[in-house]
Amino acid sequence: MNFYERLMNLDRRWVYLVVGIAVIIPVLNPFRVPVYVTQEVKAIYDCVESLEPGDILFLAIDYDPQAMAEVHPMAKAIMRQCFAKDVKLIISALSQNGPGMAEQLISELSKEFGKKSGIDYCYLGYKPYFSIVILGMGQNFRIPFPTDYYGVPLDSLPMMRGVQNYDDVKVVIDISSGNITDYWIIYGNGRYNVKLAVGVTGVMTANYYPYLASGQIFGLMGGLKGASEYEVLSKQGDRAIKMMSIQTTAHIVIILFIVAGNIGYFMSRKKKIK
Amino acid sequence: MDLGTIIWNTVALFLTLCIFSFLYKDNPFYKFAEHLVVGVSAGYFAIILYFNGFLPKVWEPVTQRGEWWYLLPTILGMMTWARFSKKWSWISRFAIAFYMGIAVGVAIPLEMQQRVIKQLHATMLPVHFTNIQGVWNLLIMLGVLCGLIYFFFSMGHKGVVGGAARLGIWILMIGFGAGFGLTVMGRISLLADRITEIHNWYLMVTKALWGF
Amino acid sequence: MSPIFFYLSFWFDFNRINVLVILGLFFAFVFYFINQAKKGKSLFVRRISGLDAIEEAVGRATEMGKPILYISGIEDMDNLQTVASMIILGNVTEMVARYDVPLLVPICRPFVVPVAEEAVKQGYIKAGKPDAYDKNNIRYISDEQFAYTAGVNGIMLRERPAANLMFGSFFAESLIMAETGFSTGAIQVAGTANIHQLPFFVVACDYTIIGEELFATSAYLSKEPKLLGSLKGSDLAKFLIMIILILGALLETFGITEFSSWFFVR
Numbered sequence: 191m192n193f194y195e196r197l198m199n200l201d202r203r204w205v206y207l208v209v210g211i212a213v214i215i216p217v218l219n220p221f222r223v224p225v226y227v228t229q230e231v232k233a234i235y236d237c238v239e240s241l242e243p244g245d246i247l248f249l250a251i252d253y254d255p256q257a258m259a260e261v262h263p264m265a266k267a268i269m270r271q272c273f274a275k276d277v278k279l280i281i282s283a284l285s286q287n288g289p290g291m292a293e294q295l296i297s298e299l300s301k302e303f304g305k306k307s308g309i310d311y312c313y314l315g316y317k318p319y320f321s322i323v324i325l326g327m328g329q330n331f332r333i334p335f336p337t338d339y340y341g342v343p344l345d346s347l348p349m350m351r352g353v354q355n356y357d358d359v360k361v362v363i364d365i366s367s368g369n370i371t372d373y374w375i376i377y378g379n380g381r382y383n384v385k386l387a388v389g390v391t392g393v394m395t396a397n398y399y400p401y402l403a404s405g406q407i408f409g410l411m412g413g414l415k416g417a418s419e420y421e422v423l424s425k426q427g428d429r430a431i432k433m434m435s436i437q438t439t440a441h442i443v444i445i446l447f448i449v450a451g452n453i454g455y456f457m458s459r460k461k462k463i464k
Numbered sequence: 465m466d467l468g469t470i471i472w473n474t475v476a477l478f479l480t481l482c483i484f485s486f487l488y489k490d491n492p493f494y495k496f497a498e499h500l501v502v503g504v505s506a507g508y509f510a511i512i513l514y515f516n517g518f519l520p521k522v523w524e525p526v527t528q529r530g531e532w533w534y535l536l537p538t539i540l541g542m543m544t545w546a547r548f549s550k551k552w553s554w555i556s557r558f559a560i561a562f563y564m565g566i567a568v569g570v571a572i573p574l575e576m577q578q579r580v581i582k583q584l585h586a587t588m589l590p591v592h593f594t595n596i597q598g599v600w601n602l603l604i605m606l607g608v609l610c611g612l613i614y615f616f617f618s619m620g621h622k623g624v625v626g627g628a629a630r631l632g633i634w635i636l637m638i639g640f641g642a643g644f645g646l647t648v649m650g651r652i653s654l655l656a657d658r659i660t661e662i663h664n665w666y667l668m669v670t671k672a673l674w675g676f
Numbered sequence: 677m678s679p680i681f682f683y684l685s686f687w688f689d690f691n692r693i694n695v696l697v698i699l700g701l702f703f704a705f706v707f708y709f710i711n712q713a714k715k716g717k718s719l720f721v722r723r724i725s726g727l728d729a730i731e732e733a734v735g736r737a738t739e740m741g742k743p744i745l746y747i748s749g750i751e752d753m754d755n756l757q758t759v760a761s762m763i764i765l766g767n768v769t770e771m772v773a774r775y776d777v778p779l780l781v782p783i784c785r786p787f788v789v790p791v792a793e794e795a796v797k798q799g800y801i802k803a804g805k806p807d808a809y810d811k812n813n814i815r816y817i818s819d820e821q822f823a824y825t826a827g828v829n830g831i832m833l834r835e836r837p838a839a840n841l842m843f844g845s846f847f848a849e850s851l852i853m854a855e856t857g858f859s860t861g862a863i864q865v866a867g868t869a870n871i872h873q874l875p876f877f878v879v880a881c882d883y884t885i886i887g888e889e890l891f892a893t894s895a896y897l898s899k900e901p902k903l904l905g906s907l908k909g910s911d912l913a914k915f916l917i918m919i920i921l922i923l924g925a926l927l928e929t930f931g932i933t934e935f936s937s938w939f940f941v942r
Contacts, residue, residue, distance in 0.1 A: 202859070206487045213652070213659050256822060256848075259657030260650055286512055287505075287820070318517045325570065336520065368847060376571070380578040392650025393848060393872050396643040404586030406578060413646060414653035436656040437649060444648060490833045498826035505820030547790055567754065576702070577695045577941055584917060585939040588924030590931075605925050612918055615888045618911045620722045636886065637878070644875035647851070 194461070197454030205447055212443040216435040223434045227419045230402055234387045234409030235423040237361055238268060243276035246353065250364040250374065251295070252320070254287040257367030257391050263417035263430040264389040265295060265365045270426035273303035278349050279311040280331070280359065284320035284370055293339060307340065308347035315339030321373045328382040330354050356384045365389040365411075371398070379406050389416060470672060477665045480658055607635045691942040705912045710905030719904050724893045729865045729883035730764075733839035734771045736863050742838035743778035744768070747828060747853065749844020749868070750784040750821055753791055756891070757869050761844035762788075762795045763894035763903070764867075768841060769799025773808055781814040782831055784824045789816050825849035829856045842866040842881070843890060846873045854880035867893065 241247060249268060253261050272279050283292040296313050305311055314335040317323045326333040331353065337343050344350045356362065362384045364374045371388050378384040385408065388398060392413030401407045411420055414437065417430035482497035522538050525531040540562060546555035587608055592598035613625060614632035621629045681690070713719055737744045746768060748761040765781065772779045781796065783789050792814050800809040817827035829852065832840070840857040842850070842864070850866075850873040857864050858880050866877035867885030877884045885893055888910075895903035924936045 203488065209652075209655075210659075213656050217656070217659050217663050254821075256654075259654045286509055289512070289516075316512065316516050317520075318513060321571075376574045376578045380574040391848075392646040392648075392653070393643070395646050396639065397872050400583055400586075404582050406582055413650050415649060433653060433656050433660075436659075437652055440652040440656070441648070444652075486829075490830075495830065498830055501826055502818045502820075502823040505823040506818055509819055544787075547787070553790075564754070573692075573695055573699060576699050577692065580917075581695060581698060581939055582941055584920065584924075585936060585941075587921060588928050588936040588939070590928040591925055592929060601925075605921065608921065609918055612914050616911055616914060617721050617724075617888075617892045617907055639871075640875035640878055643872055644879070647872075647875065651851075 192458075192461070194454045194457040197450050198458055199454075200451075208447075209440055209443055212439045213436050216439050220432060221435050222431070223438050225415075225418045225422045225431060225434055227422055228416075230410040231416050231419040232423060234268075234363065234389075234411060235271075235420060237385075237387065237409065238271050238277070238363075238424075239275075241272075241275060241277045241360055244278065246278045246280060246349075246359045247272055248280045248282075248356070248359045248362040250282050250284060250362065250366070250370070251288060251292040252282075252284045252364055252370040253367035253391075254285050255291050256287075258291065260391045260414050261365050261367060261389055261417065262295070263414070263427060264411050264420055265292075266299070266429075267417065267420045267424050267426045268363060268365075268389075269295070269299050270303075271424045273299060273305055273310070274426070276310075280314065280350075280353075281311060282314045282323075282327075282335075283316050284323055285366070285368060286316065286318070289316040289339065307338070308342060309349055312344070312347055312350055313339045320370050321377060324373055324377045325381065328356055328378070328384075356382045361385045361387065363387045363389065363409075367391045367394075375401055375406055387411075470668060473661075473665050473668065477662060480662065484658075606631075610635055694939055695941065701916070702909070702913050706906050706909030708905075709908035709912070710902055713901035713905045713908075719908050721892060721896050721904065721907060724885065724889050724896055726865060726867060726883050726885035726889060726893060727896070730768065730841065731771065733841060733863045733865050733882075734768070734775065734777065737772075737777045737838035738775040740838040743780050743835055744772055744839045744841065745828075745832065745835070745837040745857075745862070746779060746781045747840065747842040747844070748781070748783065748788060748792065749842075749846055750824060750849065751845035752785040753787050755845050757843075757845040758785075758788060760891050760894040762791050763898050763900075764841075764843050764890075765792060766795040766799045766802075767897040769796045770803045773800045773803030773805045776805075776808065778810075779813060780831060780835060780837065782817045782824070782828050783814060784817060784821075785819060786816055789814060821847060821849055825852050828853055832856050832860055832862070836860055837862055840864045840866075842868075842877070843885070843893075844868065845870055846877075851876035851880065857881075 238247065247268075249265065249272075251265050269279065271277075281292065281296060283289040293313065293315075296311065299305070300307070300311065307313065314331070315338065317334045323334040327335075331350070332344050335344060338347065352358070356378070362374065362378060364371050364378075364386065366374075366388065367390070371390055371394070374384070374386055374388070379386045386406070387409035388407050389411035390398060390413075392415075395410065395412030395416070398407065398410050398412075402410050411417060414430050414433055418434050421427050421430050479497050479500070482493040485491055486494040522534055525534040526538075540559045543559040544556045544563075546552040587604065589601035589604060590598065591602045591605060610628045610632035612632075613628040614621075614636065616625070616629075619625050684690075709719065734744065746765055748765060749755070749758055751758050753759065753762075769779060779796065781792050783792055793811060796814060797806075797809050800806055818824045828849075831837075832853075833856065837857075837860075840853075840862045842853065843866070846853075846868050847870065850868070850870075854864060854866065854876055864881035865883045865885070866881040867890040868874060868877065869887045869890055871887065874884065874886055891903075892907055895907045920939075924939075927933070927935045
């Protein structure tokens, strides 16, 4: 096997090792990289920033713990921004493994900002069949969620008095790692004309640009990069910003491997043709 | 930092390393972690369904509020279980038909509106060469048309149609490349998070043991 | 507004007439072609290249004497991709039954299990080998995405199938499964309509059936009038969309916006 074939057929475990080292080094020796903010993330920040104290924002925390690394910083930054501005939050967790994780986040931030359940925020929790829940909330939040996550009837919560459905919230931000976002776009925006922005994992980001271009969503945060951009704008937290250095080194290593593999492929093919 | 947190974080670290050991080769540690996640997820989901589905939507309305009409969808739901019996599986068809009818009736007009018509409207862009936006619009139009031709099954991919389909698949592949790049970013961020947590565990344990 | 329209507007959303017209046209195309297919008229559908890859995969499994692993995605029967996957499963089973190759079918959703059992059983019956059907080869693993993936990876590493066929709806687990399959040296053919997973299948699999080709494959294999009619109807709808796009873009270029504004949904 010549050099180029060896390059192309490199044992994947060497790739894992080098990528692992490329990730470990910035963890042990942290450094910062500049984060450039994109228009689609700024649109979400500007919208939240324009809300007045007492306005209601619906935050759908629709991801599982396995996607926490990418999208949790987004949810955290938005919640912190809202709590800092005294914007009220209605929070749902329509992903089946997410409710406990969402509750942990809410407890942590509400303690930090001195916010009270039922007064400053209302955590609805989880109900199965998210498409039906999204449709039901368009009629009345009480249809899928007669009580909040803690078992308190919505009617007895001070902040939910007079709040019936999406018409009473200024904006819906869906942070998701699965196809729940599609249903927010189809049912939430399609049926109820909800003003919708989404934060999704890196895998899904490319699929939602058509909806951004058509105006069906007004903002899009994609993966950890999107989270870091939001943290730069909101100045609420820096976990995602710190991770950008790790992303940079790992991406450089991967690009080098891709180039090496392609050189191996084309040179091997050239030799075979000769 | 209390002992409970240290213990649970150590368990999390152990399970992380068990799963990572698969990168070298399959081994009993990986198998243990795999079976653990299968069992825990099944148990967790069963409990979630019971406390968030059955209790608030069936048990409490019927037994505590006397809302007997919740029994009707309950019976429909139970009818779907008849699927597992060879003799009585025909009963499940009524429930499935009811569910499919509603789902299709709600979904199809909205899917057509959101995924086709709004996108169609947004894609009718003016094509010109007076500024760069006009050129981008031309590229978008070309990409959409060639992509549609690739997925046209009523004609073979020959001649002009074949050429357009070829261009379509190239454009699709460029799109897939962009998606792949974004995914690499996503996967690296998951790895980075785990490595950061391992580092945090190390700092936590050294602080607990040696005070620094 | 006249009183009739006022009261009608409680039942009929006049702002969405364009949706009704386009939906009506689409339904008309599909019904027309389904009727044509039921009457026995030959409807041309070009051969999907992925089918040759499936046959090659089955052939290789026969040569090596190893099983074939068929993964039908992680969604339930309400997802059209799972329905298409079950149709392909039935046809793959017929191919597999002829060569006496074991077929393993791990399933993610309980509801899909009886459908998969029926598809596989019918495949063996059509191939004339009903006794070869083994219900235990169709296994429910877990509802949870990564628990299912871990289970499937375990099967790939332990059973070492010669071919992995992955057709259906996949999410983040697609790359994990495709990579594990690649590392075992299996020939892999995948197909999904989830665009965000296609890049991983394209790089890790020997052949990928992209998007709507999955539904076209199920229609081509089954020759079922409803599936063929739907495919032809959607082809005609695509043709109409292309005409509308070209016309709309030309008119927009010349500053005429009335045509495109008809498609605007308020």
